[in-house]
Amino acid sequence: MKTDAARVVVIGGGLAGITAAIALAESGADVTLLEARPRLGGATCSFHRDGLIVDTGQHIFLGCCSAYRGLLDRLGMTEHAPLQDRFDVTVLAPGGRRARLRRTALPGPLHMLPALGRYPFLSWAERAKVPRPALAMRRVDPADPVADTQRFGDWLAARGQSARARRALWDLFSVSALNIAGDDASLALAATVVKTGLLGKNNAADIGVPALPLGELHGDAAATVLAKLGAHVTLGAKVSAIEPGEPGDGFRVRLAQGGEIAADAVVLAVPHEKAAPLIPPDTLPDGTVAGWAGLGASPIVNVHVIYDRPVTGLKFAAAIDSPVQWVFDRTRISGMTAANHGGPGQYLAISLSAADEYADVPAARLREQFVPALAELFPAARDAQVTEFFVTRERRATFRQAPGSAALRPKTATRQPGLVLAGAWTDTGWPDTMEGAVRSGLTAAVELRHTVLTSTIGVRQ
Ligand SMILES: Cc1cc2nc3c(=O)[nH]c(=O)nc-3n(C[C@H](O)[C@H](O)[C@H](O)COP(=O)(O)OP(=O)(O)OC[C@H]3O[C@@H](n4cnc5c(N)ncnc54)[C@H](O)[C@@H]3O)c2cc1C
Numbered sequence: 001m002k003t004d005a006a007r008v009v010v011i012g013g014g015l016a017g018i019t020a021a022i023a024l025a026e027s028g029a030d031v032t033l034l035e036a037r038p039r040l041g042g043a044t045c046s047f048h049r050d051g052l053i054v055d056t057g058q059h060i061f062l063g064c065c066s067a068y069r070g071l072l073d074r075l076g077m078t079e080h081a082p083l084q085d086r087f088d089v090t091v092l093a094p095g096g097r098r099a100r101l102r103r104t105a106l107p108g109p110l111h112m113l114p115a116l117g118r119y120p121f122l123s124w125a126e127r128a129k130v131p132r133p134a135l136a137m138r139r140v141d142p143a144d145p146v147a148d149t150q151r152f153g154d155w156l157a158a159r160g161q162s163a164r165a166r167r168a169l170w171d172l173f174s175v176s177a178l179n180i181a182g183d184d185a186s187l188a189l190a191a192t193v194v195k196t197g198l199l200g201k202n203n204a205a206d207i208g209v210p211a212l213p214l215g216e217l218h219g220d221a222a223a224t225v226l227a228k229l230g231a232h233v234t235l236g237a238k239v240s241a242i243e244p245g246e247p248g249d250g251f252r253v254r255l256a257q258g259g260e261i262a263a264d265a266v267v268l269a270v271p272h273e274k275a276a277p278l279i280p281p282d283t284l285p286d287g288t289v290a291g292w293a294g295l296g297a298s299p300i301v302n303v304h305v306i307y308d309r310p311v312t313g314l315k316f317a318a319a320i321d322s323p324v325q326w327v328f329d330r331t332r333i334s335g336m337t338a339a340n341h342g343g344p345g346q347y348l349a350i351s352l353s354a355a356d357e358y359a360d361v362p363a364a365r366l367r368e369q370f371v372p373a374l375a376e377l378f379p380a381a382r383d384a385q386v387t388e389f390f391v392t393r394e395r396r397a398t399f400r401q402a403p404g405s406a407a408l409r410p411k412t413a414t415r416q417p418g419l420v421l422a423g424a425w426t427d428t429g430w431p432d433t434m435e436g437a438v439r440s441g442l443t444a445a446v447e448l449r450h451t452v453l454t455s456t457i458g459v460r461q
Contacts, residue, residue: 005030006453009253009263011239011278014042015434016422017269018222019071019441024267025229027449032261033231034253036238041219043397044434049390051341052334053213056392057300058326058351060176060316064196064204065435067442075221083208087112090317091172092324093121094376103202109134111202121168121320126161130169133159138199140191142429148406152190153183168320173197176326178401178431179298179353186403189431209316213333242266244280244416251418265452267444269422272399273297283416291408295425300397301355303370306336306388310346311374311381323373326351345387348374355393363391398432399425412443418452420444 006029010021013035025031039045046055061068063083072078087103099120103111116130133156140147152174156166171182177193178185197205210217226233240256250264268275272292279289316328330336330347338344350370352358358366367389375381399405409427412420422444423437430436 006264007032007250007262008265008267008448008453009034009251009261010267010269011242011253012042012269012274012423013037013040013219013222013233013235014269014423015044015068015071015218015437016424016441016444017042017267018218018226019067019438020267020269020422020444021226021231021233021441022071022074022222022229023442023445024448024453025226025231027445027453029265029448029453031226031229031231032263033226033233034237034239034255034261035233035235038235039215039219040222040233040235041215042437043394044214044218046213046215050388052336052347053215054304054334054392055210055214055302055330055349057302057394057397058328058330058349059210059214059434061208061434062197062204063206063208064200065208065433067438068433068435069208071438072217075218075225077212077217077221080212080217081208081210084206086203087205087207089172089207090314091121092317092319092377093321094373096379097121103205106202108202108204109199112198116169119169122165126165129160130165133161134194134199137191137194140187140195142188142191142195144188145407147188147191148186149403150187151183151403152185152187155187155190156183172318172320176351176353177433179300179398180401181354184402186401186405188406189401192430207316209328211333239270239278242268242278242280242419244419247417263418265418265420265448267420267422267441267448269441269444271396271423272425273396275421275423279414280416280419283414283419284410285415288410292410294408295405296400296402297396298353298398298400299355299359299393299395301352301358301366301394302392303350303352303366304330304347304388304390304392305350305371305374305386306341306345306347307381307384308343308345308387309380309384310344311348311378311384312346317377319377322377323352323369324350324377325353327374327377341387346384350374359393359395363389366391401431412440412447413451418448420447 008029010033021033091099101115174182238256241254243252253261422440424432428436428439
């Protein structure tokens with residue numbers, strides 16, 4: 001127990017809370033991390049099913065995700081989340097058609113041009129028009145409130161991008177990055193993705209795919225690091241109220257199951273709909289908390305299909321002209337072997353972003369749609385038997401990253417000294433992603449270090 005250190009309670013053990021807790025513990029604070037669920041990791045989690053380890057939702061990251069990669073490093077997990085040597089995506093279409101989008105070593109943004117110039121799913125005329133919005137995007141400021149009023153699809157259309165070009169090219173990246181139908185995304189958030197990922201350094205969009213289940217990569221590793229730092233992690237601890245004391249007296253953090261914890265500072269790192277009822281009165285300008293409801297939610301559905309034999313050698317692929325968006329080979333990562341699954345099978349997971357139309361569809365109906373869709377993309381799947389089929393649904397996977405959302409995302413600091421907000425939904429400038437979550441956690445820690453903790457640590461020591 002660090003008796004002379006400032007007491008910080010971090011509420012929420014997702015990537016935002018984990019990051020803040022590590023950074024604050026490293027600063028010498030006496031950190032308590034309270035997580036409502038029985039594990040750390042938040043939206044990045046895994047579970048066991050019939051001898052397999054299943055991630056509830058496939059996650060990837062990009063080379064430009066510097067803060068997230070910093071967290072991986074701190075967790076000792078960098079080697080378990082390898083990045084591609086070069087951005088390299090196979091795009092499949094029904095009927096055996098395929099393309100490879102692979103960057104060159106040229107500096108960005110020239111690195112993608114050769115692959116785009118050959119991209120067979122667009123006509124020559126459509127390909128010739130792709131550089132126009134790419135160049136125009138350089139003049140879009142993601143922080144400009146006007147950019148947040150525009151739909152990405154309208155903006156692309158006004159710059160010569162046909163519906164075909166938007167579906168067969170731009171959607172490949174924007175739908176999965178922003179978890180909203182490509183046309184409907186906020187231009188401001190799309191600009192962050194395009195400018196950082198596609199127009200930045202030539203390695204910015206290189207794709208990283210975890211090689212361990214997310215529960216191990218984040219939650220378990222964070223628990224180990226936090227224990228080494230002397231932080232207290234309490235699982236199954238749902239916070240029901242945050243009560244500020246008299247100025248300078250800190251906070252009382254109440255638990256739903258009874259009991260309270262005294263704190264000099266609090267990081268509230270829970271999703272917006274969970275944060276709203278916990279915000280003490282007068283902590284934010286009038287209407288702010290009510291406005292968070294406008295951030296809404298957008299679902300992600302993963303369709304898990306296990307075959308009795310290998311059907312593809314690809315580690316992952318994107319698809320067009322198909323209900324499949326992205327598909328990942330999860331055979332090795334799930335721990336599936338010939339011994340524990342009765343033969344040399346293959347486990348594919350289809351990741352469906354902006355999945356409003358699938359979120360409530362029964363698994364049997366999804367099977368009727370997606371097993372044939374995979375067979376259209378992977379001819380070998382036509383002769384293979386599906387030995388298992390199941391679906392995971394995250395109905396509130398991210399906030400709805402539509403026009404107007406930037407204006408609703410709160411800053412880290414509140415009017416209540418010592419109470420700060422974190423979470424991928426706060427005003428990070430990034431989409432609701434692992435990178436955004438980690439950035440928010442770092443910003444929360446810096447805010448407390450520069451304000452309350454400076455004086456509290458000073459007084460206590
Ligand atoms: C299926 C899916 C796929 C995704 N794919 C990607 C991807 O490929 N790449 C990417 O970068 N991002 C992806 N994301 C988004 C990414 O997972 C999130 O942006 C990020 O993990 C959010 O982290 P967070 O810490 O802000 O919030 P969360 O992970 O939601 O953590 C908040 C935590 O607070 C806890 N909590 C809530 N209320 C309380 C309370 N009252 N008391 C105590 N604890 C509480 C919750 O249990 C939770 O653990 C995906 C998300 C999903 C769901």
